[in-house]
Amino acid sequence: MVHYKTKEEIELMRKSALLVSATLEEVAKHLKPGMSTLEIDAIVENFIVANGAVPSFKNYKGFPKSCCISVNAEVVHGIPNSYVLQDGDIVSVDVGVLLNGYHGDSAYTFAIGNVKPEVLELMKATKTALYKGIEKAVAGNRIGDIAHAIQDYTEKQRGYGVVRELVGHGLGKNLHEDPQVPNYGKRGSGPIMKEGLVIAIEPMINLGVKEVEYMEDGWTVITRDEKPSVHFEHNVAVMKGKPDILSSFEGIERAEKNNPALSSSY
Numbered sequence: 001m002v003h004y005k006t007k008e009e010i011e012l013m014r015k016s017a018l019l020v021s022a023t024l025e026e027v028a029k030h031l032k033p034g035m036s037t038l039e040i041d042a043i044v045e046n047f048i049v050a051n052g053a054v055p056s057f058k059n060y061k062g063f064p065k066s067c068c069i070s071v072n073a074e075v076v077h078g079i080p081n082s083y084v085l086q087d088g089d090i091v092s093v094d095v096g097v098l099l100n101g102y103h104g105d106s107a108y109t110f111a112i113g114n115v116k117p118e119v120l121e122l123m124k125a126t127k128t129a130l131y132k133g134i135e136k137a138v139a140g141n142r143i144g145d146i147a148h149a150i151q152d153y154t155e156k157q158r159g160y161g162v163v164r165e166l167v168g169h170g171l172g173k174n175l176h177e178d179p180q181v182p183n184y185g186k187r188g189s190g191p192i193m194k195e196g197l198v199i200a201i202e203p204m205i206n207l208g209v210k211e212v213e214y215m216e217d218g219w220t221v222i223t224r225d226e227k228p229s230v231h232f233e234h235n236v237a238v239m240k241g242k243p244d245i246l247s248s249f250e251g252i253e254r255a256e257k258n259n260p261a262l263s264s265s266y
Contacts (some may be wrong), residue, residue, distance in 0.1 A: 070091070
């Protein structure tokens with residue numbers, strides 16, 4: 001069942017989404033080689049709680065930490081642990097918050113130090129694909145229009161692998177709502193989008209094959225060929241004529257550029 005939001009609800013959701021963005025900006029200020037993914041999780045949880053919200057992911061279906069941290073070939077849902085970030089790693093940080101009864105959910109992939117050019121190119125393409133998908137999130141279009149835009153740019157034009165098993169989703173009082181928002185599909189297919197729909201659009205794009213596997217922890221998804229994967233995610237309210245992006249990468253990108261341990265050259 002799809003839950004359409006009122007203008008007032010969308011403004012509450014904007015606050016949730018922008019808190020996620022601010023949390024990711026805080027992460028971007030601190031990321032560096034030598035820190036563990038557990039340390040990143042602590043930064044995320046402390047920042048969210050200090051701002052009067054609750055980490056959406058903690059204890060969600062048994063997930064043990066406050067954010068998902070996926071390194072290199074890990075696609076999504078990596079559990080923060082003792083792994084220490086190395087020069088050349090890429091790390092996807094996926095954060096959710098519950099604020100005033102509504103969830104925000106956004107992700108950003110960071111490049112630590114000297115990352116290979118082909119991986120930086122994958123990061124650039126994935127972020128570009130996110131915005132190409134968002135352009136289609138207007139009332140009267142179909143979910144398949146978003147999916148096709150992402151797949152066409154990343155897979156058909158550039159030869160990357162588009163993950164099938166994991167998709168974007170509706171968002172609101174529940175962390176995951178209808179409809180599902182795949183990153184692959186046919187233009188003109190799927191449900192028609194109406195004004196007031198809020199969705200999380202989140203391309204997960206692999207440098208190599210599209211196939212993925214689950215690791216023994218039951219959460220972490222990894223590429224089958226163990227080549228890197230990139231993940232970016234925005235929260236978007238469907239409107240007439242033009243989508244309304246509720247989350248923001250502006251502060252994250254600013255912090256990324258100001259952190260000498262991160263590469264923003266992509």
